[in-house]
Amino acid sequence: MFTARTLLAGKWPILIFAALTVGAMFLPCGAWLRVILGGIAAVLLVFTISFFRDPDRTAPKDPKAIVSPADGTIVEIRTVHEPYFLNGEAEMVAMFLSVFDVHVQRAPIDGEIKFVKYHKGKFLDARNMNASLENENRVIGLVGADGYRVTVRQIAGMIARRIVGWADPGAKLARGERLGMIRFGSRVELFLPPGTQITAKVGDYAKGGETVLARRK
Numbered sequence: 001m002f003t004a005r006t007l008l009a010g011k012w013p014i015l016i017f018a019a020l021t022v023g024a025m026f027l028p029c030g031a032w033l034r035v036i037l038g039g040i041a042a043v044l045l046v047f048t049i050s051f052f053r054d055p056d057r058t059a060p061k062d063p064k065a066i067v068s069p070a071d072g073t074i075v076e077i078r079t080v081h082e083p084y085f086l087n088g089e090a091e092m093v094a095m096f097l098s099v100f101d102v103h104v105q106r107a108p109i110d111g112e113i114k115f116v117k118y119h120k121g122k123f124l125d126a127r128n129m130n131a132s133l134e135n136e137n138r139v140i141g142l143v144g145a146d147g148y149r150v151t152v153r154q155i156a157g158m159i160a161r162r163i164v165g166w167a168d169p170g171a172k173l174a175r176g177e178r179l180g181m182i183r184f185g186s187r188v189e190l191f192l193p194p195g196t197q198i199t200a201k202v203g204d205y206a207k208g209g210e211t212v213l214a215r216r217k
Contacts, residue, residue: 006054051099057106064217066214068207068210069106072095072101072188077093077202084139085114091191091214093192107174109144113170113179115151116165140180150192154182155182163182
């Protein structure tokens, strides 16, 4: 499934590869070389379009379930200090998103966005240990109706050089509802208050808006 919003976010790379695919037909070279170059450009075009897919997801009905904010492999689970929104100790679940994953991020709980902050930074490989602290990122804080708070951080990677936000402070989102996306390979971190039961494990693969990562008490 594709949406106008995701395709608009990828319009420039899509247009560039579309132009290269068509332009290869008019290159002043042999027919076979034109076919090869056009084929390469067409494959890149199809891959780029597929990257901006935005499938529907169904969140679990369990009201205490906290779903993954992104598609990707869980690479880290540990206790950290979260200084942006929770302002204290938190349980972090971090996911690496390869270029083959869906890159739309979703709300892990039902709640209202109370905090959004964008930080400029570097574009280190998202698997680099320093990427979490040094790369461009966008932090979103959500609060449930009962006051339960979570933080989601979108982190750009070496290839991902644009973070897109679709929800601003004051927006009320249902669990699994879309809140933004990152172009190409990247990292997403979820911060949860102490005492939250983490059910995910490092190495698990999660689907945004669907896979349960933790449960509230």
